[in-house]
Amino acid sequence: MTTDIHHLLAPYVLDALEPDERNVFEAHLAQCELCRSELGGFAETASRIGGAQAETPPPELRDRLMAMAATTPQERPVVTAMAQRSRLRRALPRIAVAAAAVVAAVSIAGFVNEHQKADDLRAERDEMVAVLTSSDAAMSVDASTGGASVRVISSPSHDAAVVVGTSLRALRSDQVYQLWTVHDGRTTSAGVMGRGPGMMLVDGIKGVDALAVTVEPKGGSKTPTSDPILSASI
Template identity: 30%
Template sequence: MSAEELELDELLGAYALDAVSEEERRAVDQYLLISPKARQEVAEHREVATMLAWSGMSAPEGLWDRIAASLDTSIDEAPRPSGRLASVLDGSSGAGAAGAAVGGVSADPVVDLAARRRTSARHRWRSAGSWVAASAAAAVVAVIAVTALTGTETEQPPLAAAVEQARSDRDSQVATLMRADGTVGAEVVIDQDGHGYLLGASLPSLPSDQTYQLWGVIGEQVISLGVLGTNPEIELFSSGGEAVSTLVVTIEPAGGVVSNGNPDGAFAGDVGMIGSV
């Protein structure tokens, strides 16, 4: 593994929490296209974030203080990253569509930008990582403690509960993705913050050298929203808060592609508000 790849691996946790600069985001976006292991790590970080956001449980009194006291970094002292989840792939354009515009990063003629970025990334990841570790530990202990006290178990996995929460909100958006022959392949729910959930249980499993990939039509641009793997069930993605008019799932070579000019055989559907249905 190269030094650049090691540096990008250090950014994955912060990337999943949307705590990276635009320059770092673009670098990680390209890295995710070629590294299935990195994509899996980002997905795991986001699943933890979703679990924390939707657990809906109250910890026993004093539990959080005891957990914080046992950790090297106090939960209260660690900075909180933004709650918005970053998209797996951003800025890819389809055939006939303009590529997504990405703002440039101003250069400093005196400071070594690469060294500063490495130092900044490691410091930020240590801070964000401490917060994630502390929060994840607290969430897991809280679930165990509440289960032990009540003698009950949660009825739904965290992701399924998050989907149901989004579905119950009239400000969320939904789409049913179908082939031209009417075959239903997947359902999608996007909450008002742009957090999306693709339910792909109806998609046929693919061989290991292929993958499903999700695309969103935003204005006149076709943007990649994520590589879904060979057998997606519930997959997280983010629209970045942009208004998505149409969603498309295509079959691509393993690892995904930057752009797609041949959506034949794809599952597609228009996005509509739950409150208007």
């Protein structure tokens, strides 16, 4: 499938996604600043179409609601909501930094390699999108005691998975997150994820039992040098 995941924004706003797809797209939305910047205008547009259907409700409804409100406790999420927003606000610069790092990596790779690298990145992004939007995409979430979590969206038909680490805290500059696949007790590196929140494609998940994340010295390690901070079964 070559569909760009951005094209799910319009069906998302119209509530025209299957529940699974809605979850996957919301995970993507948390990562995609471009999508979020378009969401507001689209949602306002859709709600105006909806608002134009006005019809007077039965008068009893108001009385019933007022009575229910009088006996229904309200969520007290002011603290939570603000905490979530500030978490997001803190995460955004890190995501931007990660994106800038990718761009920098491509540009300092030199003139000769540049196009090849850019093509590789584009191919990787296309495959991520294919996994995220595949019909057999399944999601699992693993959270550590420290509050970090990764989402794993795996697609058997693509023999690949996308690991989304939105809440990974930023590491010191001499450390990286490294991803491992566990297969019959053997641990194999699936690549270095970077120093903060990010997304990563894992190719070849057939026979893989679990994914694990460790903190490693800059550049990554051949075998894990510390206990996993997270592990998720596939």
